[in-house]
Amino acid sequence: MFLPVKCSVFKAVLSALLLVAALQLVYLSLLSGLHGRQQKRRYSQLFEGSEPKGGGGGTGAGRRQSFVRGLAAGGALDASGQYRLYRDVSRSLVAAAGERADLLLATHGTVNNLHHLPALVRRWRGPLSVALFAPAGELPEALLTLYRLSLHCPGVRELVTFTLVTGSREPVSFPAVPEDEEEASWDPGLDLDAEPEPHAPCRRALVPLHRLRSRSRNYELANASYPNNLLRNAARAGLPARYVAVIDMDMLPSGELHRRFLELVSGPGPGTDPGLTVFVLPALEIRHSRRIPADKPELQRLYQVGEVRPFYDELCPRCQAPTNYTRWINLPARPGLGVAYTLDWRDPWEPFYVGLGSVPPYDERFKQYGFNRISQACELHVAGYTFAVLDDAFLIHKGFKLTSDFHPRKDEENQRNKILFRQFKQELKVKYPKSSRRC
Structure with a gap:
């Protein structure tokens, strides 16, 4: 005869627990949204309105001394x-804060690629990590370049963490800073990116960099091999x-990608297992004389012509065909960023993506x-990852990639890495013995 009372008490306790759980979810959602808005305001202040004190880098x-x-x-x-890796060589403010970033953009290059960095900082507006390779003979030039960018270009000191990579015995x-550091004049003929730098001190800092642009072609370094995968890992590790x-580094993301992606993953969820999902950013390339589009409608118009x-x-x-660009470019517009479709990896796809720091x-x-990138995508596939293509986000490479852009030893290097890739695939069978997936 006591059963109805016990049942009522149980229902009351269960209802209370469910209510507490629901309130906790609402609280976490509001907290996540507040954090996202705070991050957006914090980063936007670097680029909107007046210039930060010190022109972006102090004295x-x-x-x-940093x-x-x-x-x-x-x-x-x-x-x-x-x-040898020198982490946070410029002592950036984002690293000094000691906080884990919600979303990090990681990139790599040599000193003749660094003229791309200010535009990348302006477009991304969030934490960046750069791994810079400086072989023998380029170290003084590389350090002076990082110094100039962090001193004169808005957002670089605040948002960019640099890892300097050089030979272990270098x-x-x-180096000494030239006394005429401030005297460089801007030559409009040097600005070939159709993305003019709006900040005058940063324009002056970019003058010597634009003069280095044609010094060497892709991976054509004197007495050194470009360790691209080491640099990618170093950039990933540059900031938690x-x-x-x-x-x-010669790519730009679509506008507001930093904010929009964080809204996607902090909302109801993209509909895939976040622990075993990477979010593919369709990659495209644009004719060099064209202005880089910020949104997909503008991109679609340029694609059609x-x-x-x-x-x-x-x-x-x-290498990019599995992305299915015909399907992606014609997706109907919808509010917010979302997952358009999911794909299994197939050889030789090498997608760019956003993934957890644990990939x-x-x-x-x-x-x-x-x-180099195919090997990592292959491992993600064998490890069980799903490739989720984002519907309204993309990357743009500045300029069309042409066969003539590459150095004479490209085919020789490709053949050597092809042999290594065969060995790598056999090693994956041992590393993931329970996986039925193969490359």
Whole structure:
């Protein structure tokens, strides 16, 4: 006869627990939204309205001292012992805050690629990590370039963490800054990106960089091999982050991608297992004379007239074909960012993506040209990942990729890495013995 009372008490307790759980979910959702708005305001203040105090980097003496401290620790050797990594060499403010980033953009390059960085900072408006490779003979030039960018370009000191990578035996010290540092004049003929730098001190800092643009072609370095996968891993590790996107430095993301992606993953969910999903950013390339589009409608118009095409369309169309650009470019518009469709990986797809910071690292044995990004995508597939293509986000490479852009040893390097890739695939069978997936 006591059963109805017990049942009523149980229902009351259960209802209370459910109510508490619901309130907790609402609280977490509001907290996440508040954090996102705070981050947006924090980063937007660097680019909107008046220039931050110090022009983006404080005094020259203070900046030099930051670099001296960054180099004083002596760096750390990589696993092979061939390279030395100097992390946070510029002592950036985003790293000094000691917080994990919600979403990090990671990229890499040599000193002649750094003229792309200010535009990337303006477009991304969130934490960035750059791994800069400086072989023998380029160290003084590389350090002076990082100094100039962090001193004169808005957002660089605040948002960008630099990892300097050089040969393990190279002596490294901060060079003397020329006395006429402020005297460089801007030559409009140097600005070939159709993305003019709006901040005058940053324009002056970019003058020597634009003069270096044609110094060497892709991966054509004197007495050095470009360790692209080591650099990708170093950039990923440059700042702790929940999500990371790894791209090439001569690319730009679609507008507001940082904010929109965080809204996607903090909302009801993209409909896939976030632990085993990477979110594909369709990659395209644009004719060099064209202004880089910020949104998809503008991109679609340029695509229809042949001014934009899939990335690597001339060099390796199969490397991006699984993205299915015809399907993607014609997707109906809808509010917000979402997952358009999911795909299984197939050889030789090498997508760019946003993934958790815990995704498998790149295999650092791959250097120079060929199979470096494909190997990591292959491992994600074997490890069980799903590739979810985002509907309204993309990457744009500045300029069409042409066969003539590459150095004479490209095919030789590709063949050497092809042999390594065969070995790599056999190793994956041992690393993931329970997986039925193969590359």
